[in-house]
Amino acid sequence: MNIRKFTARNSGEAIKMVKKEMGDDAVILRTRTVSYSGGDAERPGRGIEVTAAIDYDGQGIRQPVRDVNEAIKVRSHELKEIKEAILFSDAGDILGPDFYFDRDIREKYNYLKSMGINRDIIGKIMSENRPLASSGGQGKSHLLQESLLKVMTKIKTDTGRHAEKGQKIYAFIGPTGVGKTTTLAKLAAQSALNSGMKAAMITLDTFRIAAAAQLEAYARIMGLPMEVAVNGKELNRAISKFSDYDRIFIDTAGRSPGSDQGNRDILSLFRDNDRVHGYLVLSATTQYKNMVHASERFANLPFQSYIFSKLDETEDISPMINFIISKGKPVSYFTTGQQVPEDIEIASKKRLASLLLSGIKEKSHSVSNEGSYNGSSCRP
Ligand SMILES: Nc1nc2c(ncn2[C@@H]2O[C@H](COP(=O)(O)OP(=O)(O)OP(=O)(O)O)[C@@H](O)[C@H]2O)c(=O)[nH]1
Ligand SMILES: [Mg+2]
Structure with a gap:
């Protein structure tokens, strides 16, 4: 960003100087009355100082478009993170602060929620395996598998x-x-x-x-x-x-x-x-x-x-x-x-695992048809 100050006998002239020196894209940041020693002063000893800025580098060359795209990418990633944190804010108190910083934990929470598992039970399931809760950026199918396995280990069947x-x-x-x-x-x-x-x-x-x-x-x-x-x-x-x-x-x-x-x-x-x-x-x-x-x-x-x-x-x-x-x-x-x-x-x-998985598909299908948020659509 290029910031410059211009002093003239009145604001009209100062703005003219800004346009001439910096072009039409310049933005006025501040105007103020300052002491002015020029003989053409409208009011003796008083003039106007205008501070203007433009998004040029030091040599007067506009920043390359590539950087702007990069900045947009970074911002939208940040926005996504904030959105996820807000959407899953109900999980913060059961999973602790890790939840906000660890994408894997959020993914697992998300899968368990889309299976319809109660919030308290999710908390229990995930806190019991604290060291395993974050799996260090594994694939989505692996995270789903792991979440499903956690549910299944909690279920007892009596088959014999x-x-x-x-x-x-x-x-x-x-x-x-x-x-x-x-x-x-x-x-x-x-x-x-x-x-x-x-x-x-x-x-x-x-x-x-x-x-x-x-x-x-x-x-x-x-x-x-x-x-x-x-x-x-x-x-x-x-x-x-x-x-x-x-x-x-x-x-x-x-x-x-x-x-x-x-x-x-x-x-x-x-x-x-x-x-x-x-x-x-x-x-x-x-x-x-x-x-x-x-x-x-x-x-x-x-x-x-x-x-x-x-x-x-x-x-x-x-x-x-x-x-x-x-x-x-x-x-x-x-x-x-x-x-x-x-x-x-x-x-x-x-059988239970396959019913739960088909339930997830069913839910994400119906929710996406309604056009509102569903767990999977939030993932990057
Ligand atoms: N769709 C469906 N219907 C079932 C199933 N099991 C039972 N039913 C139906 O549910 C209804 C009630 O079944 P019952 O076996 O009489 O139930 P109950 O628990 O003995 O009822 P009470 O003796 O009145 O307490 C009947 O119409 C059954 O055909 C099932 O798995 N699926
Ligand atoms: Mg009966």
């Missing part, structure tokens, strides 16, 4: 159960309408038809009209024995009746445990029988808060693992993922439709 030897008793508990009876029928049919096991069913659900009839219909179609029990005594009697069966599946009513005799009977079933495995059945379509609420209602029952139903009815599995991570118990099965016995699968991390 269906093949276990000896008698096993499975109790299905959970809120109303989540698919307890349908899921039970699917597993009972698979044990009998695919694994050649002796399977029987018992229902404790005498609360809802037609509940027993629903299970009875499945039992008839599959050719499996079925008993209705209205209290603990009858339940024990039914279990004894099926003492030479490999698998006994117990259906329950979808009400709060402890709220009625039927559910107190389930509690004593767990207490009196160490062969019982309790499944808490929840629907994958449920919001995270409601899942937590539902699970709290059954917290006094010592169930061992979860079954998530209705995966076919949701594209967003993040509530389920957040729930599984925050609760820490394993997942045994996913159900994926109404067809008995086909629509059930053993829970696998591979």
Whole structure:
């Protein structure tokens, strides 16, 4: 930048001098009254000083365009960084100041967020691996892989159960309408038809009209024995009746445990029988808060693992993922439709990972269609 001062008897003349010496692009920085000794002064002893500037180098040659482009590039990079810092400012308090300076940490945070992982869980996942949090400028696919792996290591699956030897008793508990009876029928049919096991069913659900009839219909179609029990005594009697069966599946009513005799009977079933495995059945379509609420209602029952139903009815599995991570118990099965016995699968991390990845694509597609920010579009 070239800065010069001009003194004249009035401002009009001073500006003329600026234009003559520096050209039309010159910018006036300051004008002030100064002492002036020229004999032509309008006011004796007083003149005007004008300070003007222009973007020329010392030799009067304009800066090369290349430098301007370079400056724009630097500025736009800085702007991008500021924009990212603002967009992710909600992460600052969970990830600490590193977050603002480390692009890899931001990338990982971004991926986990686009998977729908809760803010607090992201904080936990990333802080547990602090030394690994920054991977020193690795490729984007590597960062995505690493983020996904972090989520998957937090999820437990319970995959070996269906093949276990000896008698096993499975109790299905959970809120109303989540698919307890349908899921039970699917597993009972698979044990009998695919694994050649002796399977029987018992229902404790005498609360809802037609509940027993629903299970009875499945039992008839599959050719499996079925008993209705209205209290603990009858339940024990039914279990004894099926003492030479490999698998006994117990259906329950979808009400709060402890709220009625039927559910107190389930509690004593767990207490009196160490062969019982309790499944808490929840629907994958449920919001995270409601899942937590539902699970709290059954917290006094010592169930061992979860079954998530209705995966076919949701594209967003993040509530389920957040729930599984925050609760820490394993997942045994996913159900994926109404067809008995086909629509059930053993829970696998591979399947969860692919669902999460397709969720990311889905989200970035829909968000970019709306024209607003999405995680991937912010990356340089
Ligand atoms: N789309 C879909 N529907 C399902 C699935 N599992 C169950 N259903 C349907 O959900 C509805 C309720 O299923 P039920 O098995 O009766 O549920 P429940 O938990 O036993 O219900 P209550 O006994 O009333 O508490 C039925 O229409 C089932 O066909 C699934 O994986 N996907
Ligand atoms: Mg039912």
